[in-house]
Amino acid sequence: MFVNRMPRYEILTPDAMAVLDRGWRRLLTEVGVQFDSPRALRLFREAGQRVDGETVRLDPGFVLEQVAKAPREFDVRAREPARSLHIGGDHMSFGAVYGPPFVREGALRRDATLDDFRRLAMLAQTAGALDSAGGVICEPNDAPLDSRHLDMTYALQTLTDKVYMGNVVSGENARDTLAMSAILFGGREAVESTPVTLSLVNCNSPLRWDGRMLDAQFAYSGAGQPVVLTPFLLMGAMSPVTVPAALVQQIAEALSGIALSQLIRPGAPVVFGSFLSNIDMQSGSPCFGTPESATGLLCTGQIARHFGLPFRAGGALTSAQLPDAQAAYEGLMTMLPAFLAGANWVMHAAGWLEGGLVASYEKFVIDLQLLEMLQHEFSPLDIDEESLAFGAHEEVGHGGHFLGAAHTLERFRTCFYRPFLSSSENYERWVKNGAADTAARAAEIVRTRLAEYEPPPLDEAVRAELEEYVARRRVELGD
Numbered sequence: 001m002f003v004n005r006m007p008r009y010e011i012l013t014p015d016a017m018a019v020l021d022r023g024w025r026r027l028l029t030e031v032g033v034q035f036d037s038p039r040a041l042r043l044f045r046e047a048g049q050r051v052d053g054e055t056v057r058l059d060p061g062f063v064l065e066q067v068a069k070a071p072r073e074f075d076v077r078a079r080e081p082a083r084s085l086h087i088g089g090d091h092m093s094f095g096a097v098y099g100p101p102f103v104r105e106g107a108l109r110r111d112a113t114l115d116d117f118r119r120l121a122m123l124a125q126t127a128g129a130l131d132s133a134g135g136v137i138c139e140p141n142d143a144p145l146d147s148r149h150l151d152m153t154y155a156l157q158t159l160t161d162k163v164y165m166g167n168v169v170s171g172e173n174a175r176d177t178l179a180m181s182a183i184l185f186g187g188r189e190a191v192e193s194t195p196v197t198l199s200l201v202n203c204n205s206p207l208r209w210d211g212r213m214l215d216a217q218f219a220y221s222g223a224g225q226p227v228v229l230t231p232f233l234l235m236g237a238m239s240p241v242t243v244p245a246a247l248v249q250q251i252a253e254a255l256s257g258i259a260l261s262q263l264i265r266p267g268a269p270v271v272f273g274s275f276l277s278n279i280d281m282q283s284g285s286p287c288f289g290t291p292e293s294a295t296g297l298l299c300t301g302q303i304a305r306h307f308g309l310p311f312r313a314g315g316a317l318t319s320a321q322l323p324d325a326q327a328a329y330e331g332l333m334t335m336l337p338a339f340l341a342g343a344n345w346v347m348h349a350a351g352w353l354e355g356g357l358v359a360s361y362e363k364f365v366i367d368l369q370l371l372e373m374l375q376h377e378f379s380p381l382d383i384d385e386e387s388l389a390f391g392a393h394e395e396v397g398h399g400g401h402f403l404g405a406a407h408t409l410e411r412f413r414t415c416f417y418r419p420f421l422s423s424s425e426n427y428e429r430w431v432k433n434g435a436a437d438t439a440a441r442a443a444e445i446v447r448t449r450l451a452e453y454e455p456p457p458l459d460e461a462v463r464a465e466l467e468e469y470v471a472r473r474r475v476e477l478g479d
Helices: 014-031 038-046 060-067 114-126 148-159 171-185 188-193 211-222 243-264 291-306 325-341 361-377 390-396 406-411 427-432 438-452 460-476
Strands: 033-035 050-052 055-057 074-076 085-087 091-094 102-105 108-111 132-134 163-166 197-203 227-235 270-272 275-279 358-360
Touching: 014 055, 014 060, 014 243, 014 291, 033 038, 033 243, 038 050, 038 055, 038 211, 038 243, 060 243, 085 091, 102 361, 114 132, 114 148, 114 361, 114 438, 148 163, 148 171, 148 460, 163 171, 171 188, 171 197, 171 211, 171 460, 197 211, 197 243, 211 227, 211 243, 227 243, 243 270, 243 275, 243 291, 270 291, 275 291, 291 325, 325 361, 358 361, 361 438, 390 406
Parallel strands: 102 358, 132 163, 163 197, 197 227, 227 270, 227 275
Antiparallel strands: 033 055, 050 055, 074 085, 102 108
């Protein structure tokens, strides 16, 4: 878990914040938000909100009262206590890619499998810069649809000892995640006393919350587990084309979902979600790593702090088809603003490729390198008399060099960050060693890390109980 104590980069003036504030209030009161859930509609109706069919027109004062009940910061417990997370404040936590139905390994792009899911979870376990393997690292298409969530949750719980994300495809899947978490952490009471999983609930933008995800939200918020309420905004498709309009819609959607979580369970932990980019206005294809998405992310950090909420950002997002230069510079265009804005929960921090359709093994490693370098860059610089190295100047004098100075020899092993992926060889040596490009070097690191992977220890009685639960539920679900 990284603590970002650098100053936040805030670009919204007080006047701009006031305009956005008027905008989300008007959107909630005049247009409203749809909730595809009788339970949600009942809660809003009982709370005195205007409900017309599935549309709820929310009083802004009521929304702010509900939002104020959510904690500004909270903890999430990991199986290995040292890997537990603090969400909010200056703390940043990073999870792997989430949701791709395909994987790319070298030149081969193919359907993702359960074996891919497990191998990517293993890679996440080996990555010191990652705090979580995430949730749906890839969609295992060779596993039965109705029960694959059991296999994914079991893999996250056994192959990693980091915080994992809960399944949100349905309320039933969420309840299975909670039941398996209770087995892993010693009972439902232990799970509710300190959260053990985060879950992503996306808004079906514009301005509609889907019933299946709302069922999952009821399960997780009801159990006191944090939910990342995220508007899914691609400007030009799911929101208007202007960044301010998208921000207003994002605020309205996120706050409406957060208000529901507080009606379900007052004080339930939440995260203000942001997934904001744009489409290509010529082709209609989604674009990632764009200047507009970076600007939106910087604004979102400021907005979330305005409401006293932790917030989620995208990670190393890209539209590129290969782990190439485009993938790298677009990934940096979203990862760097996440640091500048002080995002608390960063999804897709490793492995995202091709607009989120592909989990790439090589891109996974490239992103880890980028993430490590940014974490180092955003660490405070210690400046004291010793760091000024005046004695080294006295030793070297004029026109000399510092390679052999005592100050250098005492520090040369640790004075600079050493990338694990980059090549700084001269050309002749690089050619002699195979002339491997970045993707090739990343592939070799994947092979090495998987070969050296060691599963974290787990009590065999707990493992057996998890396996029994998965086997029983698989039969009950008809698989």
